[in-house]
Amino acid sequence: MKDRCKSVKKINVLIADDHALVRQGLKQIIELEPDIKVIGLAADGEEAVLKTQQLSPDVVLLDISMPKQNGIQTLRRLKDMDSTIKIIMLTFHEDREYLFETINLGANGYVLKDAESESLIKAIRDVYQGLNYIYPTLATELVKEFNRREVKSQKRNNEDELTRREYEVLTLLAEGINNKEIGDCLFISEKTVKNHVSNIFKKINVNDRTQAAIYAYKHNIKKI
Helix, strand or coil: CHHHHCCCCCEEEEEECCCHHHHHHHHHHHCCCCCEEEEEEECCHHHHHHHHHHHCCCEEEEECCCCCCCHHHHHHHHHHHCCCCEEEEEECCCCHHHHHHHHHCCCCEEEECCCCHHHHHHHHHHHHCCCCEECHHHHHHHHHHHHHHHHHHHHHHHHHCCCHHHHHHHHHHHCCCCHHHHHHHHCCCHHHHHHHHHHHHHHHCCCCHHHHHHHHHHCCCCCC
């Protein structure tokens, strides 16, 4: 009988959003659940930091777009203050750049504001238990962004693999100079230049001289 009378530990939640209607709406939805309690509301990032310090919530629901200090800045401050704080980002925007950035900063969850209430409740419970939660439609976006950045990183690594001579050839190629003229500039044969150009194309993953020139321009590759 005593065990049945023991109170269940509730998940204490702080909601930070600059729209009063959103804050109150989220509060009403969350408090329908017997195991979750809203212990505080914040209207901007600075207030979210202050109330987190005062109330020590288990989970913070953090809007990305807020005045004074946006959600990303607030996330960084909260994680610097205590890396164990559980934070779920809230947004109307399916922006994968925001998603990737907040995950890198240590966000534990990411939910769209127009998601069904069941998803928000699941996110709170999952994050409280030490899991991560990404709203299903955003999970695909996260994978896409991760893959895009991996490809970009690989290209950067390939560029770093250019030899000093290949780097010199690429800078001259980007100026529109033909192989014979490049050879004359560097005092090497035209055949050697062709070999260097072929290796450069493979390393920076391009198919022709125009693409190589564009690559050099985008990556600010200049004469050394």
